[in-house]
Amino acid sequence: MTEAIVIEGVRKRYGDKAALDGLDLTVGRGTVHGLLGPNGAGKTTAVRVLTTLLRPDAGRAEVAGYDVVRQADRVRRRIGLLGQHAALDEELGGRQNLELFGRLYHLGARRAGARADELLKRFGLADVGRKSVKQYSGGMRRRLDLAVSLITEPEVLFLDEPTTGLDPRGRAEVWSSVRSLVDSGTTVLLTTQYLEEADQLAHRISVVDHGRVIADGTADELKARTGGDRIDVVLRDAGQLGAAVALLPVPAEGVTVDADRRLISAPVTDRMKALAEVLRALDEAGIEAEDIALRRPTLDEVFLHLTGEDHRVKEAV
Amino acid sequence: MNTYALTDSWTMTRRELAHWARQPVQVLVGLVFPVMLLLMFGFLIGGGRGVQGEYVDFLVPGMLALTMAFGLEGTMLQVTQDLNKGVIDRFRSMPMTNGAVLVGRCAADMLQSAIGLAVLIGVGYAIGWRAHAGAGEFLGAVGLLLLFRFAMLWIGIHLAMVAGKPEMVQAVQILVWPVGFLSNALATPETMPDWLGTVVEWNPMSQTATAVRELFGGPGGEAGHVWAAVVWPLALVAVFFPLAVRRFGRLSR
Known part of the structure; x- marks a missing residue:
C-alpha cells in the first residue's frame, strides 16, 4: 500500500x-x-x-x-x-x-x-x-x-x-x-x-x-508547460506599444498587450538575461518604460495556457 | 452508536457548560429576562383579565410555560451558530459519535431551563405566589414544564437546521412572540374573541399552562389537562426529533 x-x-x-x-x-x-x-x-x-x-x-x-x-x-x-x-x-x-x-x-x-x-x-x-x-x-x-x-x-x-x-x-x-x-x-x-x-x-x-x-x-x-516566468513592461506612451512589441527580444508567442494599462507581458526563459536584453532594446529604440518587472505566471495564465479557453478567474494576487 | 456514545455526549455537554463559564453575563441575562417579564406583567401591565382569584397565582405558572416556549430561540441560535462555523465540520470529520453534538445541546439547554425555572419560581414566591400543592404535584408540574421545553428543544434544533443562517433566527424569534402570547399564559381565553379563544385553547403551550395551574392548585387550572400536557409535547417530539436527526444526517449530501 x-x-x-x-x-x-x-x-x-x-x-x-x-x-x-x-x-x-x-x-x-x-x-x-x-x-x-x-x-x-x-x-x-x-x-x-x-x-x-x-x-x-x-x-x-x-x-x-x-x-x-x-x-x-x-x-x-x-x-x-x-x-x-x-x-x-x-x-x-x-x-x-x-x-x-x-x-x-x-x-x-x-x-x-x-x-x-x-x-x-x-x-x-x-x-x-x-x-x-x-x-x-x-x-x-x-x-x-x-x-x-x-x-x-x-x-x-x-x-x-x-x-x-x-x-x-x-x-x-x-x-x-x-x-x-x-x-x-x-x-x-x-x-x-x-x-x-x-x-x-x-x-x-x-x-x-x-x-x-x-x-x-x-x-x-x-x-x-506554462512558459515559466514572465516579464511585464509598462510604457510611458501607449502609442509606442506596437513598436515595443516588435523589437522586444522575446518570442512573439504568448505576448499579451493591455493598451489601457500600457502593459506588455511576455514569457521569458532566462530571467536575468531577458531583463537585460529588454532594457537594452528599449533604451536603444528610445522608448521610455515606466515599470519593468519579472514575475511568476499568474493562475490566470496557467489556466489560459492549460485549457486554451478564457477563464473568468479573478487575479490571484 | 458506538461504545463512546456516552463519553462523547458527556464531553459535548461539558463543552456547553464551559461556554457558560466563559460568558457568565450572557447566562445571567438569559435568567433575568423572564424574571423581568414576570415583574412587568405582574406589576405594570397585569390586572388579570377575567381571572378568578389572585392574578399572581395565575400569572406565575403562565410565565413558567412561556419561558419554556421562549427557550426555543436560544436552542435555535446556538445550533445555527455551530452549523455556520467550521467547527461542525471538525466534529463530523472526527471518529466521535455524531449524535453527541445534539445530545450535548439537549443536555445543556435542559439544564439551563431547569435553573431558569428554579429562579422564576423563587421570584414568584418573593412576589406572593404560592403553590397550593403537595410535593408530588409540584414535581409533576415542573416535569410537565420541562417536557414542554424538551419538545421546544427539538423544534428549535429542526428549525435551526432548516433555516441554516443566524439571520433567519431573528425571523423565528419574532414569530415566537405572537405564538407564545397566543396562549393563556397571561390572560384567559374567555376574554378573547371566540375564534381567537379557540386558537389559544388549542395552543399546546396553553395545555401545559392549564395543567400546571391545576397541579399548583391556582386559578385557571382545569382538571383533565394533564394528559394533554403530556401528549402534546410527546407528539411534537415524535415529529421533530426524527426530522432533526434526519436533517443532521443529511449534512453529508
Whole structure:
C-alpha cells in the first residue's frame, strides 16, 4: 500500500451543476500534493468527500486504505482536516479547544490534557492558551486549527486553502508548520488558488477545473508547460506599444498587450538575461518604460495556457 | 452508536457548560429576562383579565410555560451558530459519535431551563405566589414544564437546521412572540374573541399552562389537562426529533 489517497471517477452534483465531474487522483504516502484551481473548481468538494463530510454520487475514494463511504469511521481516525474556515470553538480558550477535541478523539482526559499542552508549546501558543479564541489573530487561529488537526498525528492531513485571508506573516507561519509536518512523514493534500503556495509546499500538483484534473506534474513541469516566468513592461506612451512589441527580444508567442494599462507581458526563459536584453532594446529604440518587472505566471495564465479557453478567474494576487 | 456514545455526549455537554463559564453575563441575562417579564406583567401591565382569584397565582405558572416556549430561540441560535462555523465540520470529520453534538445541546439547554425555572419560581414566591400543592404535584408540574421545553428543544434544533443562517433566527424569534402570547399564559381565553379563544385553547403551550395551574392548585387550572400536557409535547417530539436527526444526517449530501 503506497498510496495514501486514491480517487477514481468521483462525481458530485449540486442541482444541475457538477462540482466533481469524474475526478481521478492518487497521492503517494509521505508526499505533499497540491490541488490547484480557481474558486468553484471543485477543490473543496473533493476535500469534503475525502474527509467523509460529503457522500459522492458516483466513483470511489480511499484514504489511508479505507473507503470514505463504507469505512468512514476508520478514515476519520486517520485524518486531520484544516478547512477554509477555522474549525474551532471560538468561545473556548485555545487549550480548552485542544482538550475538547482530544477527548472526542478518545484520548481520555489525562492524555488529552497532556497533548494539549504539548501542541500549544509546539505551535507557540502556550502563553495564550487560556485566552478565548475570539481574541486570537488570524495567524494564531490558523495555528491552533492546525494543532487541533494534529492531535492524533494523522496519517493524512487535508489543508483546504490554509492561508486564504491571512497576512504575509500568517502565511509564512502556516507554511513553516506544514513543512515541518512533512518532514515527519505525514501525507498532505493541499488545495490552493495560489500557484506560489503550491510551488512552495507541494511535491506534485494537480490542476483542477470544472471538477476534474486537467493537468498534473511537479511545479517545475507545470511551469515549463506554462512558459515559466514572465516579464511585464509598462510604457510611458501607449502609442509606442506596437513598436515595443516588435523589437522586444522575446518570442512573439504568448505576448499579451493591455493598451489601457500600457502593459506588455511576455514569457521569458532566462530571467536575468531577458531583463537585460529588454532594457537594452528599449533604451536603444528610445522608448521610455515606466515599470519593468519579472514575475511568476499568474493562475490566470496557467489556466489560459492549460485549457486554451478564457477563464473568468479573478487575479490571484 | 458506538461504545463512546456516552463519553462523547458527556464531553459535548461539558463543552456547553464551559461556554457558560466563559460568558457568565450572557447566562445571567438569559435568567433575568423572564424574571423581568414576570415583574412587568405582574406589576405594570397585569390586572388579570377575567381571572378568578389572585392574578399572581395565575400569572406565575403562565410565565413558567412561556419561558419554556421562549427557550426555543436560544436552542435555535446556538445550533445555527455551530452549523455556520467550521467547527461542525471538525466534529463530523472526527471518529466521535455524531449524535453527541445534539445530545450535548439537549443536555445543556435542559439544564439551563431547569435553573431558569428554579429562579422564576423563587421570584414568584418573593412576589406572593404560592403553590397550593403537595410535593408530588409540584414535581409533576415542573416535569410537565420541562417536557414542554424538551419538545421546544427539538423544534428549535429542526428549525435551526432548516433555516441554516443566524439571520433567519431573528425571523423565528419574532414569530415566537405572537405564538407564545397566543396562549393563556397571561390572560384567559374567555376574554378573547371566540375564534381567537379557540386558537389559544388549542395552543399546546396553553395545555401545559392549564395543567400546571391545576397541579399548583391556582386559578385557571382545569382538571383533565394533564394528559394533554403530556401528549402534546410527546407528539411534537415524535415529529421533530426524527426530522432533526434526519436533517443532521443529511449534512453529508
